[in-house]
Amino acid sequence: MTDTWVPDHILYLVKGRVFQLKRRKRTVTDATISGAKALIECLRDERVDTIFGYPGGALLPLYDELYDADIRHILVRHEQGAAHAADGYARATGKVGVCLATSGPGATNLVTGIANAYMDSIPVVAITGQVPTPLIGNDAFQEADITGITLPITKHNYLIKDVNDLPRIVKEAFFIASTGRPGPVLIDLPKDITTDELEFKYPETVHLRGYHPDINIDKDAVRRAASMMMQAERPIIYAGGGVIISNTSSELLKLAETINAPVTTTLLGIGAFPQSHPLSLGMLGMHGTRYANYAVQESDLLIAIGARFDDRVTGKIDAFAAQAKVIHIDIDPAEIGKNVRVDLPVIGDAREVLRLLLSYLREKQSKSGAWLEKIDAWKKEYPLQYQQSDTVIKPQYVIQEIHRACPDAIIVTEVGQNQMWAAQYFQYEQPRTFITSGGLGTMGYGFPAAMGAKVGCPDRTVIDIAGDGSFQMTSQELATVVKNDICVVVAILNNGYLGMVRQWQELFFDRRYSHTELTQSVDFVKLAEAYGAIGIRAEKPSEVPSAISEALAADRAVIIDFVVDPTENVFPMVPAGAAINEILEPEVTA
Amino acid sequence: MRHTLAVLVDNKPGVLSRVSGLFSRRGFNIESLAVGMTEDPEISRMTIVVRGDDRVLAQVTSQLGKLIDVISVCDIPSSESVDRELVLIKVSADATTRSEIMQIVDIFRAKIIDVGTETLIIEVTGDRGKVGAIERMLKRFGIRELVRTGMVAMNRNTKTVNGGDA
Ligand SMILES: Cc1ncc(C[n+]2csc(CCOP(=O)(O)OP(=O)(O)O)c2C)c(N)n1
Ligand SMILES: [Mg+2]
Numbered sequence: 066m067t068d069t070w071v072p073d074h075i076l077y078l079v080k081g082r083v084f085q086l087k088r089r090k091r092t093v094t095d096a097t098i099s100g101a102k103a104l105i106e107c108l109r110d111e112r113v114d115t116i117f118g119y120p121g122g123a124l125l126p127l128y129d130e131l132y133d134a135d136i137r138h139i140l141v142r143h144e145q146g147a148a149h150a151a152d153g154y155a156r157a158t159g160k161v162g163v164c165l166a167t168s169g170p171g172a173t174n175l176v177t178g179i180a181n182a183y184m185d186s187i188p189v190v191a192i193t194g195q196v197p198t199p200l201i202g203n204d205a206f207q208e209a210d211i212t213g214i215t216l217p218i219t220k221h222n223y224l225i226k227d228v229n230d231l232p233r234i235v236k237e238a239f240f241i242a243s244t245g246r247p248g249p250v251l252i253d254l255p256k257d258i259t260t261d262e263l264e265f266k267y268p269e270t271v272h273l274r275g276y277h278p279d280i281n282i283d284k285d286a287v288r289r290a291a292s293m294m295m296q297a298e299r300p301i302i303y304a305g306g307g308v309i310i311s312n313t314s315s316e317l318l319k320l321a322e323t324i325n326a327p328v329t330t331t332l333l334g335i336g337a338f339p340q341s342h343p344l345s346l347g348m349l350g351m352h353g354t355r356y357a358n359y360a361v362q363e364s365d366l367l368i369a370i371g372a373r374f375d376d377r378v379t380g381k382i383d384a385f386a387a388q389a390k391v392i393h394i395d396i397d398p399a400e401i402g403k404n405v406r407v408d409l410p411v412i413g414d415a416r417e418v419l420r421l422l423l424s425y426l427r428e429k430q431s432k433s434g435a436w437l438e439k440i441d442a443w444k445k446e447y448p449l450q451y452q453q454s455d456t457v458i459k460p461q462y463v464i465q466e467i468h469r470a471c472p473d474a475i476i477v478t479e480v481g482q483n484q485m486w487a488a489q490y491f492q493y494e495q496p497r498t499f500i501t502s503g504g505l506g507t508m509g510y511g512f513p514a515a516m517g518a519k520v521g522c523p524d525r526t527v528i529d530i531a532g533d534g535s536f537q538m539t540s541q542e543l544a545t546v547v548k549n550d551i552c553v554v555v556a557i558l559n560n561g562y563l564g565m566v567r568q569w570q571e572l573f574f575d576r577r578y579s580h581t582e583l584t585q586s587v588d589f590v591k592l593a594e595a596y597g598a599i600g601i602r603a604e605k606p607s608e609v610p611s612a613i614s615e616a617l618a619a620d621r622a623v624i625i626d627f628v629v630d631p632t633e634n635v636f637p638m639v640p641a642g643a644a645i646n647e648i649l650e651p652e653v654t655a
Numbered sequence: 656m657r658h659t660l661a662v663l664v665d666n667k668p669g670v671l672s673r674v675s676g677l678f679s680r681r682g683f684n685i686e687s688l689a690v691g692m693t694e695d696p697e698i699s700r701m702t703i704v705v706r707g708d709d710r711v712l713a714q715v716t717s718q719l720g721k722l723i724d725v726i727s728v729c730d731i732p733s734s735e736s737v738d739r740e741l742v743l744i745k746v747s748a749d750a751t752t753r754s755e756i757m758q759i760v761d762i763f764r765a766k767i768i769d770v771g772t773e774t775l776i777i778e779v780t781g782d783r784g785k786v787g788a789i790e791r792m793l794k795r796f797g798i799r800e801l802v803r804t805g806m807v808a809m810n811r812n813t814k815t816v817n818g819g820d821a
Pocket of ligand 2: 532533534558559560561562563564
């Protein structure tokens, strides 16, 4: 064996100055620990039990500490998977999700996942390695300005320049990510900071001059809201993801029952209100139920809670709930009046606002009787429906069968038609049981997010309703779930198309199916088997129930390849830019 | 409509790009932005002049307020405040025009701070009206270069943007 000479120090010459990078840790005195060790201590103090990550040069000292730390580290196969897994973990548990990636390409691979968490207000702390501080700004190997890149897609971000700031910054990052309107926070950690020594003490409190998430609720506004609710004849509650984030479902149920108002939810609000409840209208908006959209359009009072009037919800904005007075309850003052005029804003945490509201309200029986009857008539007249078949599998049928087999599963989705059918045809009763990429609409989100959800809730059944296109964007995480015994089920609604895009081409582009066909591109059963997962294929409607029960009984990750009708479309549908009661629906013949 | 905002921020690197990035991302138009340290060296103050209706102003204010490094955002109404901008103007001047230019400078209570063979540099401080007026007056002599600091503004009387209103 030849003896290679290993220098004690790597010398860097930057801008005429000489910098030393220690190869090994400095002599450790009793009082001090390394930045890497301090970070682990901070994570333990934040009760982080799991990190999704991927190592690299800039993170070597940190990974050396992780080697024997008592924090579970799950090695993903692509950093995007780590970010989505942290996001799915956070949505399923309500805790902060943590992901870790090395400098440069590792960090940039997180970007989609961070943007996804930002759009849906999900608490994630992303930690990235960075080149050593003396090299920053010199286009060093694997350097990327990740704080600059993520400026518009994080709630806040940090570049640690002094190891003594590390505990404070980590404390602030977790605080900022999880309080107020939650969101992702990124910490960029230069390599030399991880080897520098500090006297470690984790701060107990956070002092941020410019951030005060505790809001004093305007009681007068809440009182006015209460009286508007008592007087309304056609009230409707429009509940968004904020209800789930703030754990306000039981208060929402009480509110709806007290004022006798029907409840519709956004895509992200699904699960905030039990869909079996007589007051539930399901989802509104572009692919919402007819009765939800009609009810919004005819309401005289729209009570928005933790929702942000997204264009997929409102359709043509001037025509949205045009007869209604609008009460907007939200923790983020910047959401008030951003898209629609608001008659009464109430700023504050939804749960606190609703509790206060409930204390001002009396039981209301009389006024909305006729209104509820009208809505019930719409429900009977315009149910969600599709044409069943006994020769070809209808995707909606798959979802209904999954629901029948496992009504209390956590359903995660990809993006496209699969996502909309999962939203429409499963009946959601509990918060945090429907996990989907709403704001960003990220294909490839579902599978790693399902992995994160399962890690966070190991006793729950977690099913990713996937599209054949989306799944191929992050299918490499099959290696991760198999290796780590993360038993998720991936139900691919394999229509051989980028179905949602194909649907728009069919409806609005003269059936010119430009680059949306995926047919025969991959054998998903073999793909599963190649990774050591189980692959099941169902090609006929009669095979659907057994495929599902087989998957649910498996002790490993499973892919079910449901070969579904390639021509099936998502209805009802409000074309982009139309008012939400201008609804397209095909004739269904009985 | 034009609004002047006084924004107190943590005096930290990167804050300016957070603020300016927010403006460009959300499509708000900045007319001018001036920034510098305040009486407290840990706090900087930005004076931002934006154009937009009340809805835009409300969005700008609340979106700025969400930045962690932003301590406070305060709309400074022009009726209750003073605002000033400093402008340096390099204007062409020869023997025939020099005295006329000096008269204009006098009238506006501006200053000549550099005299060259072919040019003068004039320093003007004032509100938007005054600065605009002298600029118009000097135009015909040939303005070769002009630089402005951006507007700074302060509430009159005891009212301050950091909460003091004694
Ligand atoms: C990363 C990403 N790229 C492109 C899109 C645009 N897009 C939205 S839905 C869709 C098709 C999705 O196809 P598939 O996963 O097969 O789902 P299907 O609609 O067929 O159920 C595409 C390409 C997207 N949402 N995300
Ligand atoms: Mg597809």
